[in-house]
Amino acid sequence: MVIYVLGAAGAVSGFWLIVYRPEPDEEVPAGEGVYGRMVAWRAGLSAGTRLAWGYSLLLMGYHGAAWIGPEKYFGLKVPLERWWILVIGVVLGVVGSWAADWLERRNDERAGE
DSSP, X not given: OHHHHHHHHHHHHHHHHHXXXXXXXXXXXXXXXXXXXXXXXXXTSOHHXXXXXXXXXXHHHHHHHHHHSOTTTOOSOOOGGXXXXXXXXXHHHHHHHHHHHHHHHHHHHHHHO
């Protein structure tokens, strides 16, 4: 049951990252509490990073539920003995998108000097 809750939380979080599209000149105030900080963090990510992280959360949430769920509900899934391939792919996608954002910010800072 706990895996289903974690899988649903991952899927909802991934959807939350994917759906959000800020306006180019939108000012996001630093909110209070955990949700406010999460909204401010999400606004600082590029569209590509939000998509990579969102799809990764959706994918991990789905497979977490599929591995413990009945076979008839989840026909499409990575076999449990190959979980490490899924994790490596997700980690590479998330780290790669974060690194691309970091390099872009660094180049923008150097161009402004």
